[in-house]
Amino acid sequence: MYAWIFRNLPGPLWVRILTCLVLVAAALVLMVQFLFPWFSQFTTLTDSTIGLVQQP
Amino acid sequence: MAHQQTTTGSSVSSARRGQERGPRRPLRASDVIRKISQILGELLITAGIVLLLFVGWELWWTNVEADAKQTEAVQSFAQDFTGPMTPAAPDAAVDYGPPVVGTAPGYGEMIGIMYVPRFGADYTRPIIEGTDAGVLDTLGLGHYGTTSMPGAVGNFAVAGHRQTHGAVLDNIHTLVPGDKIYVQTADGYYTYVFRNNQIVLPDRTDVLMPVPTQAGVTPKESILTMTSCNPRFGSQERIIAYSTLDGWQPASAGPPSEIAAQVAQAQGKG
Numbered sequence: 001m002y003a004w005i006f007r008n009l010p011g012p013l014w015v016r017i018l019t020c021l022v023l024v025a026a027a028l029v030l031m032v033q034f035l036f037p038w039f040s041q042f043t044t045l046t047d048s049t050i051g052l053v054q055q056p
Numbered sequence: 057m058a059h060q061q062t063t064t065g066s067s068v069s070s071a072r073r074g075q076e077r078g079p080r081r082p083l084r085a086s087d088v089i090r091k092i093s094q095i096l097g098e099l100l101i102t103a104g105i106v107l108l109l110f111v112g113w114e115l116w117w118t119n120v121e122a123d124a125k126q127t128e129a130v131q132s133f134a135q136d137f138t139g140p141m142t143p144a145a146p147d148a149a150v151d152y153g154p155p156v157v158g159t160a161p162g163y164g165e166m167i168g169i170m171y172v173p174r175f176g177a178d179y180t181r182p183i184i185e186g187t188d189a190g191v192l193d194t195l196g197l198g199h200y201g202t203t204s205m206p207g208a209v210g211n212f213a214v215a216g217h218r219q220t221h222g223a224v225l226d227n228i229h230t231l232v233p234g235d236k237i238y239v240q241t242a243d244g245y246y247t248y249v250f251r252n253n254q255i256v257l258p259d260r261t262d263v264l265m266p267v268p269t270q271a272g273v274t275p276k277e278s279i280l281t282m283t284s285c286n287p288r289f290g291s292q293e294r295i296i297a298y299s300t301l302d303g304w305q306p307a308s309a310g311p312p313s314e315i316a317a318q319v320a321q322a323q324g325k326g
Contacts, residue, residue, distance in 0.1 A: 001098045031106065036113045040220075041189075043114065044291035049187045049198075049215040050261050050283050 088209070114220050118193070122222030123321070126196045129182040133166055134323040137242065139307030141320040146313070155207030155278070155304035156243040160183050160199070167199055168206065168241035169322070170214075171315045174250075175227045182321055183239065187215045194222040203264055206239045206246045207304055210266040214280040218288055218295075225284035228297050237280060237299050238315050244306040248280040248299035255261075255286050255293050263296045277301065 009016040161167060167183040184191045188197035197216045204210035216224035235250040256263060263283065266275040278301035286295035305312065311319040 001095045010074060027191070028109075031109065032113060032117070035106075036110050039110060039117075045114065045217075045219045045285065045289060049200075050256075050258065050263055050294055050296075 076210055088155060104137060117228070118221045119223055122194055122196065125194045126182055126222055126224075128191060129166060129184075129195055130169055130180050133169060133182065134319075137240075137307065137323065139244075141309040141316070141323055143310040143313045143316055145309065147171045150197055150305075150309070152244075152305050154307065155301070156306065157205050157208040158241050158243050160201065162190060168239055170197055171238040171240065171318055172231075172235075173314060174235045178318065178321075180318055181222075181224050182218070183214055192217055193221045196222050197282075200264055202265070204278075206241055206280075207243075207278060207301065209278055210275045211264060211268060211279045211281055213283065214240075215263045215283045218285040225282060226288070227286075228284050228295055231297055236302070236312075238312060239280070240311070240315075240319065243306070244304060244309070245311055246278075246301060247303040247305075248278075249302040249311055250297060252298055254296045254298070256296060257296055258291070260294070263294075267283050267298075268298060 006016060006020065009019050011019070111297050161188045165185050167185060170179075170181050170183055171213070172179045181196040183197045183199055183203060184195045185199050191198040192215060197214045200213040200215065203213040206212050208233060216222075216228075218225055218228065231250045231253065233250055233252060237248040237250060239246040239248065254263070254269075260269075262269045262271060263281060265273075267273040267277075268279060268281055280299040280301070282297040282299075283294050285291045286293040303312075310316070
């Protein structure tokens with residue numbers, strides 16, 4: 001899959017390597033900004049309040 | 057290359073090869089399975105890496121982010137704070153009368169700063185109104201809106217994370233009876249002394265009562281109650297730390313000597 005993506009990227013080798021790095025960086029940003037904060041609600045490490053007081 | 061690796065099931069594939077021979081190299085069942093398992097494998101490896109990244113984000117990066125925001129909050133509070141940065145008189149030399157009790161600010165606004173020397177000489181964390189994720193996940197200690205303000209007779213209760221997002225109460229179990237806990241608000245400094253802790257189930261809201269766990273009793277003392285997860289890296293229980301008010305001094309009297317250096321540092325940085 002990743003090999004297929006790499007083969008189908010346009011441009012010479014160095015451009016494709018650069019594109020890959022940009023894609024990986026974009027994926028990381030998306031994960032840190034949206035995926036991880038959302039997923040964090042399913043972990044229980046952050047339950048430090050008593051009862052239902054924390055409900056908005 | 058693929059032809060040479062396929063040794064098993066060659067009789068089936070050779071029979072099919074005769075039927076499906078076309079202009080391109082025929083796609084055999086084993087090729088399809090290999091392709092699918094390769095994609096599946098890559099996706100599973102990706103999922104594994106993403107999960108590891110999540111663990112790193114949750115246990116490390118949220119602390120980095122929260123620490124930066126909390127330092128900023130402490131600094132902006134210290135900048136607005138008026139009053140000398142050095143103690144005017146030795147501790148407990150002057151009786152400043154009953155403590156001034158401020159009014160609770162709106163949700164998300166800052167009440168003050170908490171100093172806990174037991175948690176480290178540089179432990180300065182903001183206390184914010186509200187206890188939902190919006191407060192606790194970035195700004196540290198959250199004040200239960202249903203409880204009193206610092207200095208009031210009754211219960212001043214705050215929550216904080218044991219792990220992740222600054223881990224403001226990570227060392228709550230290291231408090232020793234007699235340890236000082238200082239709360240600084242715009243009005244002054246409230247000195248609490250740690251009394252005891254208690255481990256309870258998560259639904260025990262009675263720890264937030266004016267006299268903790270005693271319903272219908274008129275409070276006589278000023279209590280500081282801190283709640284956090286228990287055990288560390290778990291949330292099956294809550295650890296509660298109770299402290300009682302020991303003294304109060306107005307902002308104009310300067311900070312208690314034990315935290316004078318930290319107060320000055322917080323303002324100096326701003």
